Amino acid sequence: MPGFVHIVDDDVSFRRAVERRLTKAGYGVATYASAEHLLDRLPSDSVLGCILLDVRIPGMSGPQLQRRLSELGSTLPIIFLSGYPDIPTTVRTIKAGAVNFLTKPISSEELLRAIEQAIALHTSKYRQKTMLDIVRTHLAALTPRERQVFNFVIRGATNKHAARALGCTERTIKAHRHRLMEKMQVQCLAELVSVAERIGVLM
Numbered sequence: 001m002p003g004f005v006h007i008v009d010d011d012v013s014f015r016r017a018v019e020r021r022l023t024k025a026g027y028g029v030a031t032y033a034s035a036e037h038l039l040d041r042l043p044s045d046s047v048l049g050c051i052l053l054d055v056r057i058p059g060m061s062g063p064q065l066q067r068r069l070s071e072l073g074s075t076l077p078i079i080f081l082s083g084y085p086d087i088p089t090t091v092r093t094i095k096a097g098a099v100n101f102l103t104k105p106i107s108s109e110e111l112l113r114a115i116e117q118a119i120a121l122h123t124s125k126y127r128q129k130t131m132l133d134i135v136r137t138h139l140a141a142l143t144p145r146e147r148q149v150f151n152f153v154i155r156g157a158t159n160k161h162a163a164r165a166l167g168c169t170e171r172t173i174k175a176h177r178h179r180l181m182e183k184m185q186v187q188c189l190a191e192l193v194s195v196a197e198r199i200g201v202l203m
Helices: 010-023 037-042 062-071 087-095 107-140 144-154 159-166 170-184 189-198
Strands: 004-008 028-032 047-056 078-082 100-103
Touching: 004 010, 004 037, 004 087, 010 028, 010 062, 010 107, 028 170, 037 062, 047 062, 047 107, 062 078, 078 107, 078 144, 087 100, 107 170, 107 189, 144 159, 144 170, 144 189, 159 170, 170 189
Parallel strands: 004 028, 004 047, 047 078, 078 100
Antiparallel strands: none
């Protein structure tokens, strides 16, 4: 199966038509009449897919749901749909991370192409998120002293400088450094600095 598509739209006939179209194309499909309905059954990031989201839906609007999903840490790409597109809304939602903005009525070709691109993006984002989660798990496994040494090392401090700052010998720093490199599963200093930057420890 090429992926799972979540359709959020209050138009029943539109939801059913798109669901039929996507099921025929081999996609898994779930439909929701409102943003709140989707939040009640929050889709898992671990299943590759995307969200087709109408801008104007009763209750929480499409852009409001987009913000909420972002707050919840969802990596599912969002494709906005609108029968009444306006440039400010389009620009605002794209800036907030939407991958596409389609105008109803939508041709099957245009819809399927947009979904294929969105799911390819989710594949990439999910792999990256998984990798960062693993790095954060490794970081959490460091002892308090190893974490102190880690903070010195990624900022370019020498063993001598770290030893003086922490009140221990250079030999002790070297031992901590060796263990933390093993725990972080990196081979060299450049790799350690790179993972620190990716998880936002080194800004």
